[in-house]
Every structure is written in C-alpha cells, then in structure tokens.
Amino acid sequence: GSGKVTATPEQGDVEFLSPVIIGGQTMNMDFDSGSSDLWVFNTQLAAASQAGHTNFDVAKSTTFKMLTGSTFTISYGDGSGAAGNVGTDTVNIGGATVTSQAIELATAVSASFVQDTQSNGLVGLAFSKLNTVKPAQQKTFFDNAKDTLAMPVFTADLRKAAVGAYEFGAIDSTKFNGSLSWAAVNTTSGFWQFSSQKFQVGTGTAMNVAGGQAIADTGTTLMLVNAAVVNAYYSQVTGAVNNQTVGGVTFPCNSQLPDLSVDVGGNYMAVVRGDDINFAPVDQAGTTCFGGVQAIASNLQIYGDIMFKSQFVAFNNGNNSIGMAPHQ
Numbered sequence: 370g371s372g373k374v375t376a377t378p379e380q381g382d383v384e385f386l387s388p389v390i391i392g393g394q395t396m397n398m399d400f401d402s403g404s405s406d407l408w409v410f411n412t413q414l415a416a417a418s419q420a421g422h423t424n425f426d427v428a429k430s431t432t433f434k435m436l437t438g439s440t441f442t443i444s445y446g447d448g449s450g451a452a453g454n455v456g457t458d459t460v461n462i463g464g465a466t467v468t469s470q471a472i473e474l475a476t477a478v479s480a481s482f483v484q485d486t487q488s489n490g491l492v493g494l495a496f497s498k499l500n501t502v503k504p505a506q507q508k509t510f511f512d513n514a515k516d517t518l519a520m521p522v523f524t525a526d527l528r529k530a531a532v533g534a535y536e537f538g539a540i541d542s543t544k545f546n547g548s549l550s551w552a553a554v555n556t557t558s559g560f561w562q563f564s565s566q567k568f569q570v571g572t573g574t575a576m577n578v579a580g581g582q583a584i585a586d587t588g589t590t591l592m593l594v595n596a597a598v599v600n601a602y603y604s605q606v607t608g609a610v611n612n613q614t615v616g617g618v619t620f621p622c623n624s625q626l627p628d629l630s631v632d633v634g635g636n637y638m639a640v641v642r643g644d645d646i647n648f649a650p651v652d653q654a655g656t657t658c659f660g661g662v663q664a665i666a667s668n669l670q671i672y673g674d675i676m677f678k679s680q681f682v683a684f685n686n687g688n689n690s691i692g693m694a695p696h697q
C-alpha cells in the first residue's frame with residue numbers, strides 16, 4: 370500500500386506538521402528525517418506542559434500496550450529534548466499502517482516544545498540505529514512500514530508558506546520537474562547522508578567545500594552549511610552582516626538574494642531559490658532579515674527545510690539513495 374498526508378507549515382515555515390493517527394487519536398506531528406524516535410505529548414505530562422497541545426491518552430486507546438521498563442531520552446541539534454516511557458500502538462499515516470509501532474510517551478519536554486503548541490510530537494524518519502529507546506532499541510515507522518509499502522520509499526514535498534505532502538510507498542512524478550537525480554546515501558551515521566562537495570552562488574563558478582558531506586533533515590528549519598559557503602554567499606549580498614545579537618547573518622529585507630546551488634551526489638546541482646533564503650524579519654519594522662543559510666561548525670552540513678522548499682526529495686531505503694528534482 371501507500372500513505373499520503375498533508376505537510377502544513379507553521380507560521381514562518383519554522384516546521385511542517387502532518388496528521389498521524391495513533392490508537393485512533395489524531396495528532397499533528399513534525400516529521401523529522403534527522404532523528405529516529407516517534408514521541409508524543411500525552412496525559413502523563415505535567416498540566417503546564419500539556420496546556421495547548423493535543424495530548425495522547427493511553428486510556429482511550431484499545432490497542433496500546435506498555436513496553437514495561439523501556440525509556441527514551443532524546444536531544445536535538447538546537448539543544449531541545451524530550452524523555453519518557455514507551456509502549457506500542459497502531460499508527461496510521463495517510464493509510465500506511467503499522468500495528469505495533471513504538472510510541473514514546475514524553476514525561477518531560479523542553480520549553481521550546483511546550484511553547485510550540487501546534488506540534489504534538491515528532492516522527493523520526495532517519496535510520497533506526499539512532500533510536501534512543503532502552504534497553505531494546507525500537508524501529509522507526511518507516512522501517513516498520515517499508516516491507517508492506519509498494520516501494521521502500523518516502524517522499525517530502527514541502528512548500529514555502531503552502532500545504533505540501535509526505536508520501537510513503539510511492540513517488541508522485543507530477544510533483545517535480547523532469548526526473549529525479551539520485552545520490553548514494555552513507556547510512557553509517559544513521560542520517561540520510563550524501564556527498565555534497567561543491568556549491569555555486571548565483572551564476573558564479575562552482576567552488577569546493579571542505580568535508581563535502583550533508584544530511585537531508587526535514588526537522589531542521591534552515592540550511593546549516595560550511596562557513597566558506599556562508600561567506601561566499603553573503604559576500605554577494607549588499608549590507609549582509611554577521612549579527613552576533615540575533616545569532617547569524619542578517620541583510621536588508623529588500624535584498625535581491627542570489628540562488629544557492631549545492632551538489633548532491635556529484636551529479637546534480639540542487640538550486641535553492643534566493644527568495645527562499647530570505648527567512649524572516651528580525652525587527653518590528655521588517656527592514657532587517659535573517660538568512661535561511663547559516664554557518665555550522667561541523668563538516669557535516671544540514672540541508673533543512675530551506676532546501677526542501679525548492680526540491681522534491683525521495684528517500685529510498687531499497688538501495689539507500691536520495692532522489693531530488695525541482696518542485697513542479
């Protein structure tokens with residue numbers, strides 16, 4: 370079979386939320402191809418943490434089973450995190466169904482999750498080796514579903530300030546231009562990691578980037594790239610400054626931003642539209658804007674939602690590859 374759900378952007382495209390039916394209860398969740406735990410807001414949490422959220426209630430599910438003695442603790446790249454206990458239940462994502470999916474029930478969540486009242490948890494879609502459940506590591510929804518899917522793939526069709534889609538088990542070729550370009554994925558890190566050795570600012574010359582690796586991460590809002598890429602890119606933007614106060618590069622909101630092309634697997638240059646790199650104003654007047662491309666200290670670059678807004682992405686666990694093409 371296959372399953373398809375909407376991916377609805379939060380204000381400012383900070384994250385994208387999709388409906389997941391767990392034990393008959395529908396939860397809007399953040400699909401994250403950069404982690405491998407499925408955890409939910411639930412009625413065990415302190416009332417102050419539950420406030421404003423949809424909270425999964427074990428008592429209202431006739432199919433939930435506790436995994437006695439199992440716990441999870443996860444932390445994300447931005448320092449946020451969650452921890453709690455674990456059970457299993459039936460999970461249905463747009464028709465793709467897993468009957469015994471590990472459901473991680475948070476008993477503690479960090480402030481940024483509490484404040485993000487539209488999101489009621491995460492669905493990890495990286496490789497199961499990153500799952501944090503102890504004593505027995507659990508599998509992701511995709512890992513559990515893939516043998517029953519028509520194809521062992523899922524796709525991300527995320528759109529700037531518009532409703533897109535995640536699909537499991539099929540590739541909808543009406544959603545992208547031309548054909549997908551495929552890159553080999555190195556699964557050693559547990560991420561959807563691929564070679565990305567070159568970049569190009571606007572119509573300039575292609576330049577090499579140190580380390581030359583990147584992961585496709587739907588759970589990261591921006592594109593976090595090598596400092597050399599950031600410097601080369603914003604050197605083409607008049608008035609761009611590294612603004613320590615706001616924590617990254619800003620520029621005048623009326624800037625004409627160049628496209629940024631990044632190499633995927635050595636045979637495709639993914640073009641990220643300049644318009645999408647104008648992420649958000651930092652001041653009330655809306656004169657100074659924060660860049661969607663920012664520096665990361667590590668050599669492993671993180672291509673987040675800023676890239677996904679220009680590229681349709683297919684994640685193939687059949688031959689561990691990642692496919693990309695410009696959105697249709």
Ligand SMILES: Cc1ccc(-c2noc([C@H]3C[C@@H](O)CN3)n2)cc1F
Nearest residue numbers: 401403404445446449481482588589
């Ligand atoms: C409030 C909040 C905070 C963080 C995240 C978050 N989700 O995925 C990720 C990235 C970074 C890497 O850890 C794996 N993917 N970050 C989501 C949130 F809703």
